[in-house]
Amino acid sequence: MSVQHPHRTHPRMISAAIADSDHHLKFEKIRLGAPRRNEVGVHIVACGICHTDLSFLSPGVVPGHEGAGIVDQVGSAVTGVKPGDHVVLSFQSCGRCDACENHRPVDCEHFSTLNFGFSRLDGSSAYPQGIDGHFFGQSSFASYALVTEQNLVKVDKSLPLATLAPLGCGLQTGAGTVMNTLKVKKGDRLLITGTGAVGMAAVMAAKIAGAKEIIALDQHQHRLDLARELGATDVLKTGQERNLQGTLDYVIDTAGVPALDTLGQQALNDGGVMVRLTGAGGATLSRGRKILSVIQGDSVAQEFIPKMISLWQAGKFPFDRLLHFYDFEAINQAAEDSRNGKVIKAVLRWRQHA
Ligand SMILES: [Zn+2]
Ligand SMILES: [Zn+2]
Numbered sequence: 001m002s003v004q005h006p007h008r009t010h011p012r013m014i015s016a017a018i019a020d021s022d023h024h025l026k027f028e029k030i031r032l033g034a035p036r037r038n039e040v041g042v043h044i045v046a047c048g049i050c051h052t053d054l055s056f057l058s059p060g061v062v063p064g065h066e067g068a069g070i071v072d073q074v075g076s077a078v079t080g081v082k083p084g085d086h087v088v089l090s091f092q093s094c095g096r097c098d099a100c101e102n103h104r105p106v107d108c109e110h111f112s113t114l115n116f117g118f119s120r121l122d123g124s125s126a127y128p129q130g131i132d133g134h135f136f137g138q139s140s141f142a143s144y145a146l147v148t149e150q151n152l153v154k155v156d157k158s159l160p161l162a163t164l165a166p167l168g169c170g171l172q173t174g175a176g177t178v179m180n181t182l183k184v185k186k187g188d189r190l191l192i193t194g195t196g197a198v199g200m201a202a203v204m205a206a207k208i209a210g211a212k213e214i215i216a217l218d219q220h221q222h223r224l225d226l227a228r229e230l231g232a233t234d235v236l237k238t239g240q241e242r243n244l245q246g247t248l249d250y251v252i253d254t255a256g257v258p259a260l261d262t263l264g265q266q267a268l269n270d271g272g273v274m275v276r277l278t279g280a281g282g283a284t285l286s287r288g289r290k291i292l293s294v295i296q297g298d299s300v301a302q303e304f305i306p307k308m309i310s311l312w313q314a315g316k317f318p319f320d321r322l323l324h325f326y327d328f329e330a331i332n333q334a335a336e337d338s339r340n341g342k343v344i345k346a347v348l349r350w351r352q353h354a
Helices: 111-116 160-166 170-181 196-208 221-231 258-267 301-313 327-340
Strands: 012-019 025-032 039-048 067-074 086-089 146-147 152-155 188-194 213-218 234-237 247-253 267-278 289-294 323-325 345-349
Touching: 025 086, 025 327, 039 086, 039 160, 086 146, 086 160, 111 234, 146 221, 146 267, 152 160, 152 301, 160 170, 160 301, 160 323, 160 345, 170 196, 170 247, 170 301, 188 196, 196 213, 196 221, 213 221, 221 234, 247 258, 323 327, 327 345
Parallel strands: 188 213, 188 247, 213 234, 247 267, 267 289, 323 345
Antiparallel strands: 012 025, 039 067, 039 146, 039 345, 067 086, 086 152
């Protein structure tokens, strides 16, 4: 039986974490517009904190792009989900351009507008004047988000939503770079610089792929210890790098420190590939070596998130070991702990859903 709730289509009051001029987040009650015909209203249960959130703390911004929750209402054109479905949220794409039609949503021609433009594609906003929402098409540091079928992934209701939330960006980026972009295979040798959530996901994915040498580099010993447990065959502490001259097939830079960049380039063999996950551009180097800039691990979220969930259930991708849970009310503490490296992946939870 289909139950209609006409009153729900009116704008609703939500609780949203809004950045202030001190780069802090403060919860306010704001009015959110009703879903349009292609939109889905989602009660947010949890949201991971990604470093991209922390670099967008300008006044008025509602960050959050690793949301997970329960579908509340759907627009008339939505066919893939219904109220009550559980969903994990990922990056936004238009679903209609050539890249999207060719199954390459990371290359969507509207990627920057839809993810960083703080509006819908037509420039409108469901948020009040002065509030920058629609971040990654979700702004999930809130009790509720308006998303589309392009950035949601339906998941089984028996799975813990708060655990799955961070799959939507950081973990997808690290694991996707290894599995989708580089297609790392048995016997390959690689260096992963930085062992935050992205780097750790790359380590675990490289182990799954059967890489022979998985070297992790970081400044925090406790992270290197965990990297070893998760699959690193060797670890290097920043400042104590040994010579890796020309031995590696791949370098994945998740840290963006210039010195690491140089080290990475020296470590590559002829034809080796360095991937920057830190926003820098691509280039071709001498001896056939390449630098690639990769977004979201070249993932189609609707395929790759279920794949990561299966690997996790099989015990091969224990990403839950990276997570630290916080109440949404402790959002500034969680942001601080993420910023200074105290935790690898902070996940915010609304207490009523915990
Ligand atoms: Zn598109
Ligand atoms: Zn992110």
